[in-house]
Amino acid sequence: xxxxxxxxxxxxxxxxxxxxxxxxxxxxxxxxxxxxxxxxxxxxxxxxxxxxxxxxxxxxxxxxxxxxxxxxxxxxxxxxxxxxxxxxxxxxxxxxxxxxxxxxxxxxxxxxxxxxxxxxxxxxxxxxxxxxxxxxxxxxxxxxxxxxxxxxxxxxxxxxxxxxxxxxxxxxxxxxxxxxxxxxxxxxxxxxxxxxxxxxxxxxxxxxxxxxxxxxxxxxxxxxxxxxxxxxxxxxxxxxxxxxxxxxxxxxxxxxxxxxxxxxxxxxxxxxxxxxxxxxxxxxxxxxxxxxxxxxxxxxxxxxxxxxxxxxxxxxxxxxxxxxxxxxxxxxxxxxxxxxxxx
Amino acid sequence: xxxxxxxxxxxxxxxxxxxxxxxxxxxxxxxxxxxxxxxxxxxxxxxxxxxxxxxxxxxxxxxxxxxxxxxxxxxxxxxxxxxxxxxxxxxxxxxxxxxxxxxxxxxxxxxxxxxxxxxxxxxxxxxxxxxxxxxxxxxxxxxxxxxxxxxxxxxxxxxxxxxxxxxxxxxxxxxxxxxxxxxxxxxxxxxxxxxxxxxxxxxxxxxxxxxxxxxxxxxxxxxxxxxxxxxxxxxxxxxxxxxxxxxxxxxxxxxxxxxxxxxxxxxxxxxxxxxxxxxxxxxxxxxxxxxxxxxxxxxxxxxxxxxxxxxxxxxxxxxxxxxxxxxxxxxxxxxxxxxxxxx
DNA sequence: TCAGAATCTTTGCGCGCGAAAAATTTTAAT
DNA sequence: ATTAAAATTTTTCGCGCGCAAAGATTCTGA
Numbered sequence: 001x002x003x004x005x006x007x008x009x010x011x012x013x014x015x016x017x018x019x020x021x022x023x024x025x026x027x028x029x030x031x032x033x034x035x036x037x038x039x040x041x042x043x044x045x046x047x048x049x050x051x052x053x054x055x056x057x058x059x060x061x062x063x064x065x066x067x068x069x070x071x072x073x074x075x076x077x078x079x080x081x082x083x084x085x086x087x088x089x090x091x092x093x094x095x096x097x098x099x100x101x102x103x104x105x106x107x108x109x110x111x112x113x114x115x116x117x118x119x120x121x122x123x124x125x126x127x128x129x130x131x132x133x134x135x136x137x138x139x140x141x142x143x144x145x146x147x148x149x150x151x152x153x154x155x156x157x158x159x160x161x162x163x164x165x166x167x168x169x170x171x172x173x174x175x176x177x178x179x180x181x182x183x184x185x186x187x188x189x190x191x192x193x194x195x196x197x198x199x200x201x202x203x204x205x206x207x208x209x210x211x212x213x214x215x216x217x218x219x220x221x222x223x224x225x226x227x228x229x230x231x232x233x234x235x236x237x238x239x240x241x242x243x244x245x246x247x248x249x250x251x252x253x254x255x256x257x258x259x260x261x262x263x264x265x266x267x268x269x270x271x272x273x274x275x276x277x278x279x280x281x282x283x284x285x286x287x288x289x290x291x292x293x294x295x296x297x298x299x300x301x302x303x304x305x306x307x308x309x310x311x312x313x314x315x316x317x318x319x320x321x322x323x324x325x326x327x328x329x330x331x332x333x334x335x336x337x338x339x340x341x342x343x
Numbered sequence: 344x345x346x347x348x349x350x351x352x353x354x355x356x357x358x359x360x361x362x363x364x365x366x367x368x369x370x371x372x373x374x375x376x377x378x379x380x381x382x383x384x385x386x387x388x389x390x391x392x393x394x395x396x397x398x399x400x401x402x403x404x405x406x407x408x409x410x411x412x413x414x415x416x417x418x419x420x421x422x423x424x425x426x427x428x429x430x431x432x433x434x435x436x437x438x439x440x441x442x443x444x445x446x447x448x449x450x451x452x453x454x455x456x457x458x459x460x461x462x463x464x465x466x467x468x469x470x471x472x473x474x475x476x477x478x479x480x481x482x483x484x485x486x487x488x489x490x491x492x493x494x495x496x497x498x499x500x501x502x503x504x505x506x507x508x509x510x511x512x513x514x515x516x517x518x519x520x521x522x523x524x525x526x527x528x529x530x531x532x533x534x535x536x537x538x539x540x541x542x543x544x545x546x547x548x549x550x551x552x553x554x555x556x557x558x559x560x561x562x563x564x565x566x567x568x569x570x571x572x573x574x575x576x577x578x579x580x581x582x583x584x585x586x587x588x589x590x591x592x593x594x595x596x597x598x599x600x601x602x603x604x605x606x607x608x609x610x611x612x613x614x615x616x617x618x619x620x621x622x623x624x625x626x627x628x629x630x631x632x633x634x635x636x637x638x639x640x641x642x643x644x645x646x647x648x649x650x651x652x653x654x655x656x657x658x659x660x661x662x663x664x665x666x667x668x669x670x671x672x673x674x675x676x677x678x679x680x681x682x683x684x685x686x
Numbered sequence: 687t688c689a690g691a692a693t694c695t696t697t698g699c700g701c702g703c704g705a706a707a708a709a710t711t712t713t714a715a716t
Numbered sequence: 717a718t719t720a721a722a723a724t725t726t727t728t729c730g731c732g733c734g735c736a737a738a739g740a741t742t743c744t745g746a
Contacts, residue, residue, distance in 0.1 A: 007702090008701080008702050008703080009702065009703065010702080010703090018725085019725065019726050019727085020702095020703085020726090021703095021704080021705085021725075021726065021727085022724080022725055022726075024703065024704065024705095025704095025724090025725090027703095028704085032724095033724075033725085034712090034723080034724065034725090037724085037725085051457055051460075051461075052702080052703070053461045053701090053702055053703075054458060054461045055398045055401070055402070055461050055462065055702085055703095056402065056461075056701070056702035056703045056704095056731095057702080057703060057704075058398070058703090058704095059398065059399065059402070059701090059702075059703060059704080059730095059731050059732070059733095060702095060703065060704045060705075060730065060731040060732090061703085061704055061705090061731090062704080062705075074417070074423055074426070074427065074442075075420060075423040075424050075427050075631070077418060077420055077423075080417055080418040080420075080423055081418050083417070084417065084418050084444075084446055088446075098441070099417075099442060099443075099444075100442075101427075101442075103427055103431075114394055115397060117394075118394075118396045118397040118398050118399075119398070228632070228634075228635045232635065258632075258635050259635060261635075261637060262634075262635045262636070262637060262639065265637035265638060266638075266639075266684075288418070289571070289601075289632065291571075291605075292571045292575065292601050292602060292604075292605045293605070293637070294604060294605060294608035294636070294637035295608060295609075296605065296609075341609075350732090351731085351732050351733080352732065352733060353732080353733090361694085361695090362694070362695050362696075363695095363733085364694085364695075364696085364734085364735085364736095365693085365694060365695075367733070367734065367735090368694095371734085375693095376693080376694085377692085377693060377694080377742085377743090380693085380694080395732080395733070396731090396732055396733070398732085398733095399701090399731075399732035399733045399734090400732080400733060400734075401701095401733090401734095402700090402701045402702070402703095402731095402732075402733065402734075403700060403701040403702090403732095403733065403734045403735070404701090404733090404734060404735090405734085405735080463701095687746100688745100688746095689744105689745100689746095690743100690744085690745095691742100691743080691744070691745100692741100692742080692743070692744085693740100693741080693742070693743080694739105694740080694741065694742080695738100695739085695740070695741085696737100696738085696739075696740090697736100697737090697738085697739100698735105698736090698737095699734105699735085699736090700733100700734085700735080700736105701731105701732100701733090701734085701735105702731105703730105703731090704729105704730085704731085705728105705729085705730080705731105706727105706728090706729085706730100707726105707727080707728080707729095708725100708726080708727065708728085709724105709725080709726065709727080710723100710724080710725065710726080711722100711723080711724070711725080712721105712722080712723065712724080713720105713721085713722070713723080714719100714720090714721080714722085715718100715719090715720085715721095716717100716718080716719085716720100
């Protein structure tokens with residue numbers, strides 16, 4: 001390794017005795033140059049370790065390898081997990097992912113989208129904030145940049161949507177709970193940020209009616225993304241004033257359930273399906289921590305792998321199709337019901 | 344809003360009737376141009392919404408506003424939380440943060456550092472992997488790029504370190520547990536990835552000896568970053584073969600404690616300090632979920648705000664000092680002991 | 687009114703690289 | 717060996733913007 005620092009491709013081309021554009025070709029595809037010149041470049045590479053500047057690379061490229069990934073709230077382990085999987089698969093597919101999160105803030109989502117435009121991305125994977133999104137901004141972004149939505153859908157926006165089939169989630173939990181005990185009440189936030197929550201409530205109501213049971217929806221107060229806190233506070237208030245209308249509670253999502261379990265524990269209310277248990281609790285999402293709650297949480301889990309695989313595959317197809325599909329596609333994956341101790 | 348799309352600063356300068364360099368000045372500091380021209384630019388801005396390409400901006404800048412933030416494992420809510428705070432403060436300080444995580448992988452950390460070089464960052468906030476890091480790569484990176492290490496220190500590397508005082512963490516928990524009950528045993532992974540774990544064990548041993556108690560360190564098997572799983576499996580094995588050597592357990596970190604609490608719950612072992620409780624459990628970190636465990640977890644919490652404030656302030660000083668300090672500085676913040684139900 | 691200061695425009699270059707066109711080398715077929 | 721075609725390399729230009737110097741314009745205050 002020589003001590004002289006190589007500052008750019010020009011300098012590296014000089015020391016390797018090849019013209020810069022040929023070196024450029026090599027870095028974009030080592031097989032695109034003659035074996036003899038490839039050897040010369042790689043020999044120089046060993047002596048001088050140089051790496052092209054990725055941002056300059058993408059400056060004047062027709063099609064970059066950049067992919068933006070946006071999740072609404074990265075400190076939510078659910079989104080962190082799906083982001084990790086997407087990043088991993090994205091890299092394997094030969095793209096260069098960059099991760100963003102607006103942390104629930106409307107203006108920040110808009111800024112991120114603007115920032116992503118500068119990236120000149122080949123494509124974007126976007127899980128929008130939902131209710132808090134600036135819909136016009138998102139729409140105009142998707143009109144300019146090839147985008148696949150995931151997790152939370154905005155009708156007609158983006159070239160495709162890949163997500164989970166909320167009806168399947170609720171159908172499996174309601175069916176299981178009803179079959180093995182009593183029909184559940186539904187525990188949720190009053191004004192959920194995410195459209196999936198609404199779909200789940202509607203599915204719950206429809207399924208309960210279909211089975212001939214009266215749906216009971218419990219809406220707890222609270223805004224924002226501190227779901228566990230909201231779930232616990234709501235459950236505490238409920239337990240102190242009469243309790244739940246059923247011995248079986250189905251939570252809209254696992255984070256609310258985590259809060260609810262904490263409230264039950266505080267109140268000495270045993271949760272589970274064995275004897276001595278006063279309440280059964282199930283939920284939706286397959287949150288990474290759902291297996292470590294007390295008791296461990298029965299949940300209808302996202303098919304993380306399928307969703308992320310499909311999202312990346314769809315994005316790749318979209319990019320290869322030149323950024324536009326003939327028709328907007330929607331891929332919904334059913335849940336995997338994970339039976340644990342809580343129900 | 345006119346329909347003609349502005350593609351670059353040249354075009355925008357044309358429609359606003361101002362020269363491009365002046366427009367450039369405006370975007371770098373709106374106050375650096377005369378109010379009248381500022382108005383003209385901002386009027387044009389309303390009609391044509393144009394935004395400079397951030398990557399082109401930073402291409403030929405003396406000092407960019409880019410800041411790289413690297414955390415070892417972003418799906419760990421602790422790191423997600425600290426990353427969020429850093430991002431937020433970074434933006435407030437006028438920088439443009441970009442977040443990266445190697446997810447525990449050595450090669451990925453190296454790749455990220457290379458990628459950050461391309462960013463031409465004004466500075467970098469780096470929480471290295473620790474044991475898994477390619478120390479030479481990290482060192483040579485820090486030699487080239489102004490870097491402040493945080494969370495986990497590598498001696499002599501980087502211009503400064505901002506983190507938590509592990510001794511203070513353990514000192515507070517050991518003191519509290521001993522004062523209000525019996526001296527704790529110490530629960531940890533056999534080969535922790537993070538150097539803080541080692542410092543905590545050493546602090547525990549020293550403190551126990553100082554108080555005249557025999558230190559008892561329990562090392563559970565397991566590699567990687569699935570701490571909850573490792574903690575639960577280890578605790579289950581322990582509980583099935585004689586149990587803990589003390590009725591008080593101090594966990595090296597909250598994620599292990601979460602696993603331990605799950606194991607105790609499974610085994611019907613009541614945790615807490617009231618009557619009927621067989622075990623007291625405390626821990627370190629102030630993990631975002633520690634307040635929702637069952638029981639809620641007594642923990643010595645990082646001073647998240649101070650650490651992130653200080654990290655950003657140090658980085659800003661470093662940048663203003665031209666990228667180098669005369670001497671490497673180390674800032675260690677004491678823990679905040681949070682008393683909850685588990686101990 | 688006018689000098690001096692402040693600001694703006696013009697011009698030209700540089701960042702680090704990709705893309706298309708032009709020139710060269712290599713290959714294959716006669 | 718000759719030559720056209722194919723493969724490869726080099727030349728030239730462009731991406732979108734920052735930076736700097738020199739000249740032109742506008743603003744300030746006595």
